[in-house]
Amino acid sequence: MKRSIVLAMLALILAGCGEEPLPLQTGEADSAIEEATEVGTVAPIARVERLRVATTTSLYDTGLWGYLEPMFEDMYGVELDVLYAGTGKALDWGMRGDVDVVTVHSRTREELFVSEGFGLERVPFAYNYFLVVGPADDPAGISGMSPEEAFSVLMENGEAVFVSRGDDSGTHGKERSIWTAAGFDYEAEVRTAGSWYVEGGSGMGPTLVMANEMQGYTLSDIGTYLAYQGDLDLVPVVDQGDALLNVYSVLQVGASRNPELSAALVEFLTSSEVQRLIGDYGVEAYGMQLFSPCAGQDI
Amino acid sequence: MFHLIEAFSIALRMIVSGDAVVFSIALRTLLIASASTLAATLLFVPLGCLIHFNSFRGKRLARGFIQTMYSVPTVFVGMLVFLMVSRAGPLGGMGILFSPWAIILGEIILIFPIITGLTLSALQGTGKGLEDTAIALGARRRTMVLKVLTEARYTMLTSVLMGFGRAVSEVGVAIMVGGNIAGHTRTLTTAIALGVGKGETASSIALGLILLSLAMIVSIMVNLLQHGGNR
Amino acid sequence: MILQMKNIHLTKEKNRILRGVSINVPEGSFFVLMGPTGCGKTSLLRLAGLLAKPDSGEVHFHxxxxxxxxEALFQTRRRIATMFQTPVMFSGTVWSNVSWGLKIRGISKTEVVRRVEQILDFTGLENFAQRDASTLSGGERRRTALARALVLNPELLILDEPTTSLDPSFKRDLLSRLNEIHSxxxxxxxxxxxxxxDALAVGTIGAVMRHGLVTQAGSIDELLFKPENSFMASxxxxxxxxxxxxxxxxxxVGEVDVAHAGDRNGHGFLAIPPESIVLALSKKVTSERNRLTGIVKSVERSGINWDVEVEVSDISLTVAVTTGALNELSVTTGSSIYISFKASAVHLF
Structure with a gap:
């Protein structure tokens, strides 16, 4: 009896070992957790090229990458590994040469990335707008203001909760630039402003969930907000202002081990066909456009 | 509340109907954890035996070090492995970052202290008296070692199971060096971490239930073995 | 001599456990190594069983x-069996425990069966063969450990404190079994x-150790009746x-004069065995040369006898008295009493 348990365990482990290459390297996508669709089987790792793209969470959480991924894979016969992270971390992976392509949204950091020789070229491919979302009763009374005005009021108010991404992401960078434009020193004044200013330290989706739980305000990209809207009581309170423009760019990493495929991915995203798909993405589900295509524009 | 009940019933349906995505994630998790545990077993059970059956300078120190390592945080191991296998790191040439192999490497490191340490305790647990008794009854050294291993086999298997339990349920290493890539490095824990963040309650619950069952199966087996060992 | 240990020294973690011990164990003897807990007996036995090595000194076998x-050490060790103070049972039955030593020697299955059966009978374990060894009582474990060692037909059987923590009846049983097996x-x-x-019950010869040294060695009678120092006596x-x-x-002794059978001058020790002192209510003329008067200080039971504490001048003597004699003399605390003992009963050392 005892011996049979031992043997069974061993068999399990050994069996697991033998079959290993198969499921580890299949390329199924996760329809529930991911919005990509099919459960495919793809040849083992040795025979399939893999390309890694690090994307900002907003492009991931809205499901755009899950939607585009199988298309690219079919087109080029490659496994596309999509890694999600804030803009800061995604660019860091790029600098280390751990990913081939990045899709992020922070113009200054992208330009720095290129000028320091880590990326080949900053190629904008889509944009939308940020929103300040908050509780429907708008406790701080900032509805309809410009983002800079709204932030000043929040600072004066000192009670209404504001949840910051606090994760060095593109959205976080945008938030900081608005604070600066409103005349505050981010490090010295905002971060130390009090318990109403919360640094969440997570992606856009979790930050929205957190702001919802705390009945506070937060700065969100429109795409993620719409994708999460069903689960949230938060409504857009500030949606006008140049400061809210949110541009997504794709950058080929200089140290990419697969420059051809990396270039192909940049081309793929800016191709007219995919640009059209990006423009249409989510219209059916949310009743409005999540991303506006902008390939070829300098914004 | 209603939302939760509904999510639960969807989760159960996903499990019962054998939802392909849920099960592929579960299978992948099992395989990664099994491979890590197998490799760690092959490496560290013998290491534990070597430490136990030999006397050398610094033996006590080694033992203490291994025990301290029990509580090493998974994110620390994750960071370490990331820095090692990142292309800019010393093992960057292997190109295993963001692949299951990186997770396996991380989990091997993560469960090293558990398997080595518990193997040591299992062997120590048989007592010095057992070794002396075997020798006094005329055993050669290798016969004695074999006897001690036989006596300690259930507790040693427990250490392997504990290692597996830790590997299967850890999230820090998997997310940092695996990257939670759908269909490639997504495991139960990382999928749950993502699913909860995205408010996908039902599938997260389904994955959570599977993870819970795995953990429970492991601890039931540990209990059975301990019972068997104490008989 | 089957075993000779010569000038053995052993230090463990800076404690000098053995400081030059020598013992000679004659072939066929029942040698008893005595001494208080912590005197180094167990360490010496480990060396005798060839389970450890001394820092210096020699061990001779035959x-x-x-x-x-x-290999020579290994082969010699196989001719000796050691039973430890706290026997460790292997998992499995009593049978598998007892047969293990034979199996690892590659002895044929029929021979193993024959010898194990014989030894189980011998040690009164015939009904325990299939018992799970982990369910045995302390006494049964000792017997199993004994059988496990005896089955190997060792030329030298080493037993470390086989009677500790056994009930008195089990202890007597085990000692008489050992005696029988020995003969x-x-x-x-x-x-x-x-x-x-224990030594009185089984031993023929022995040595007493103290602080890592043999303080006296010889026949059991010599050890008992001719203690060479006060430690031995106590x-x-x-x-x-x-x-x-x-x-x-x-x-x-103090202010009391004691006659003895020896001839000696100077300072020393003497002992008067309590059994050799006689109590009387009146001052009779007896053959004992030592006749003293004292006062009863206390009366205490000691086994089946009584210990009467008598104060004589400035010393205090313990006298062993049977219950019958106690009743006859109606000894009570505080009463005066006469005591006498032979000069030849006094031990000098």
Missing amino acids: GIPVPSKG RTGTTFLMATHDFT FTGMRNIFPAEFAGSMAR
């Missing part, structure tokens, strides 16, 4: 020095005990030990 390593097999026994009465259970100033056949 007159031949035992090599410190290699039937002719195997040499080397047994350690901290209890001198260890063997001797009471009424006093420092004394000797002058010829007399000795002065």
Whole structure:
């Protein structure tokens, strides 16, 4: 009896070992957790090229990458590994040469990335707008203001909760630039402003969930907000202002081990066909456009 | 509340109907954890035996070090492995970052202290008296070692199971060096971490239930073995 | 001599456990190694069983020095069996425990069965063969451990404190079994005990250790009746030990003069065994040369006898009295009493 348990365990482990290459390297996508669709089987790792793209969470959480991924894979016969992270971390992976392509949204950091020789070229491919979302009763009374005005009021108010991404992401960078434009020193004044200013330290989706739980305000990209809207009581309170423009760019990493495929991915995203798909993405589900295509524009 | 009940019933349906995505994630998790545990077993059970059956300078120190390592945080191991296998790191040439192999490497490191340490305790647990008794009854050294291993086999298997339990349920290493890539490095824990963040309650619950069952199966087996060992 | 240990030294973690111990164990003897807990008995037995090596000194087996390593050491060790103070059972049945030593020697299955059955009968374990060893009581474990060692037909059987923490009845049973086995097999026994009465029950010869040294060695009778020092006297259970100033056949203990059978001068010790002192209510003329008067200080039960504490001048003597004698004399605390003992009963050392 005892011996049979031992043997069974061993068999399990050994069996697991033998079959290993198969499921580890299949390329199924996760329809529930991911919005990509099919459960495919793809040849083992040795025979399939893999390309890694690090994307900002907003492009991931809205499901755009899950939607585009199988298309690219079919087109080029490659496994596309999509890694999600804030803009800061995604660019860091790029600098280390751990990913081939990045899709992020922070113009200054992208330009720095290129000028320091880590990326080949900053190629904008889509944009939308940020929103300040908050509780429907708008406790701080900032509805309809410009983002800079709204932030000043929040600072004066000192009670209404504001949840910051606090994760060095593109959205976080945008938030900081608005604070600066409103005349505050981010490090010295905002971060130390009090318990109403919360640094969440997570992606856009979790930050929205957190702001919802705390009945506070937060700065969100429109795409993620719409994708999460069903689960949230938060409504857009500030949606006008140049400061809210949110541009997504794709950058080929200089140290990419697969420059051809990396270039192909940049081309793929800016191709007219995919640009059209990006423009249409989510219209059916949310009743409005999540991303506006902008390939070829300098914004 | 209603939302939760509904999510639960969807989760159960996903499990019962054998939802392909849920099960592929579960299978992948099992395989990664099994491979890590197998490799760690092959490496560290013998290491534990070597430490136990030999006397050398610094033996006590080694033992203490291994025990301290029990509580090493998974994110620390994750960071370490990331820095090692990142292309800019010393093992960057292997190109295993963001692949299951990186997770396996991380989990091997993560469960090293558990398997080595518990193997040591299992062997120590048989007592010095057992070794002396075997020798006094005329055993050669290798016969004695074999006897001690036989006596300690259930507790040693427990250490392997504990290692597996830790590997299967850890999230820090998997997310940092695996990257939670759908269909490639997504495991139960990382999928749950993502699913909860995205408010996908039902599938997260389904994955959570599977993870819970795995953990429970492991601890039931540990209990059975301990019972068997104490008989 | 089957075993000779010569000038053995052993240090463990800076404690000098053995400081030059020598013992000679004659072939066929039941050698009892005595001494209080912590005197180094167990360490010496581990060395005798060839389970450890001394820092210095020699171990001879059948007159031949035992090599410190290699196949020769292993082969010699196989001729000796050790039973530890706390026997460790292997998992499995009593049978599998007892047969293990034979199996690892590659002995044929039929021979194993024959010898194990024989030894189980011998040790009264015939009904325990299929019992799970982990369910045995302390006494049964000892017997199993004994069988496990005996089945190997060792030339030398080493037993470390086989009677500790056994109930008195189990203890007597085990000791008489050991005695019987010893006389039937002719195997040499080397047994350690901290209890001198164990030695009286089984031993023919022995040594007493103290602080890592042998303080006295010889036949059990010699150890009991001719203690060479006060430690020996008190260890063997001797009471009424006093420092004394000797002058010829007399000795002065405190303010009391004691006649003895020896001839000695100067300072030393003497002992008056409690059993050899006689109590009387009146001052009779007796043959005993020592006749004293005292006052009863206390009366206490000691086993089936009584210990009467009598104060004589400035010393206090313990007298062993039977219950019958106690009733006859109607000894009570505070009463005066006469005591007498022979000069030849007094031990000098």
